[in-house]
Amino acid sequence: MMNVYQNILKAKEKGEQLFAVLIDPDKFELKNTGGFIEKVNNSIATHIFVGGSVVDADATEALVHKVKKFTNLPIVLFPGDVTQITNSANALLFLSLLSGRNADYLIGKHVEAVSKLRETTLEVIPTGYILIDGGVKTAVSRVTQTEAISRENLQTIVDTVKAGQLLGMQLMYLEAGSGASYPISKEIIERVKKEAKIPLIVGGGIKTKTQLEDAFAAGADLVVVGTAFEEDESFFDKL
Numbered sequence: 001m002m003n004v005y006q007n008i009l010k011a012k013e014k015g016e017q018l019f020a021v022l023i024d025p026d027k028f029e030l031k032n033t034g035g036f037i038e039k040v041n042n043s044i045a046t047h048i049f050v051g052g053s054v055v056d057a058d059a060t061e062a063l064v065h066k067v068k069k070f071t072n073l074p075i076v077l078f079p080g081d082v083t084q085i086t087n088s089a090n091a092l093l094f095l096s097l098l099s100g101r102n103a104d105y106l107i108g109k110h111v112e113a114v115s116k117l118r119e120t121t122l123e124v125i126p127t128g129y130i131l132i133d134g135g136v137k138t139a140v141s142r143v144t145q146t147e148a149i150s151r152e153n154l155q156t157i158v159d160t161v162k163a164g165q166l167l168g169m170q171l172m173y174l175e176a177g178s179g180a181s182y183p184i185s186k187e188i189i190e191r192v193k194k195e196a197k198i199p200l201i202v203g204g205g206i207k208t209k210t211q212l213e214d215a216f217a218a219g220a221d222l223v224v225v226g227t228a229f230e231e232d233e234s235f236f237d238k239l
């Protein structure tokens with residue numbers, strides 16, 4: 001059986017760079033799955049993430065079911081809500097929104113998820129999720145009614161990462177927000193990297209090869225890109 005988390009840890013130890021293509025079930029036409037996934041398979045991608053801030057019930061299940069037919073890459077759920085849990089995927093990022101103070105997104109949705117998880121064999125990965133201002137009001141901020149942490153507030157960012165680690169989280173996701181104007185800065189990634197022992201995921205607003213390389217150079221273990229592929233699939237050829 002595929003062990004998604006162990007493979008992330010191994011890659012981190014070896015200094016290998018992991019790259020996830022994010023597919024939002026609400027913005028993706030199912031009929032394009034074969035062609036799109038072929039491009040993913042032929043790219044540097046090591047993971048497929050599936051999720052969105054707002055997704056119709058059943059859309060995730062239908063998408064994952066179809067994606068699986070075209071790839072052997074691990075499919076990891078990156079859910080905005082409990083309705084996005086499907087046993088068809090390999091793993092689930094059990095996100096807790098540490099940048100906010102909305103109890104629903106810190107623990108409430110998680111309690112709700114448990115009865116659904118009992119019916120699955122999903123690998124559940126406890127993940128701290130930290131929204132950092134990327135220059136635009138994000139869907140995550142709107143849906144969760146929380147504010148992002150300011151990019152200037154390095155100490156709060158680092159302390160939040162450390163607190164999540166002390167709570168036992170196994171991954172930390174620094175999020176600038178889908179379609180952010182500014183991706184997470186090198187300075188933030190480098191500072192967090194110095195203090196975090198767990199693998200670091202970085203995403204939001206990465207639209208160029210240089211931005212991707214900057215994130216890896218600063219210490220991201222796994223980088224996530226969604227919008228750039230939604231807007232222009234030729235980005236695959238530029239990587």
Ligand SMILES: CC(C)=CCC/C(C)=C/CC/C(C)=C/CC/C(C)=C/COP(=O)(O)OP(=O)(O)O
Pocket residue numbers: 024050051052053054078079080081082085094095096097104105106109110113129138139140143144177178226
């Ligand atoms: C514990 C479970 C199963 C659910 C709750 C999970 C939590 C706490 C989520 C955090 C808040 C949240 C809404 C995250 C969404 C993450 C996500 C998939 C973002 C990508 O979607 P976007 O691309 O930002 O949004 P758009 O749909 O607007 O593009």
Ligand SMILES: O=P(O)(O)OC[C@@H](O)CO
Pocket residue numbers: 022175176177178179180202203204205206224225226227228
């Ligand atoms: O869509 P983009 O801006 O690539 O962001 C990816 C992901 O981090 C969003 O949750």
Ligand SMILES: [Mg+2]
Pocket residue numbers: 024178179226227
């Ligand atoms: Mg998006």
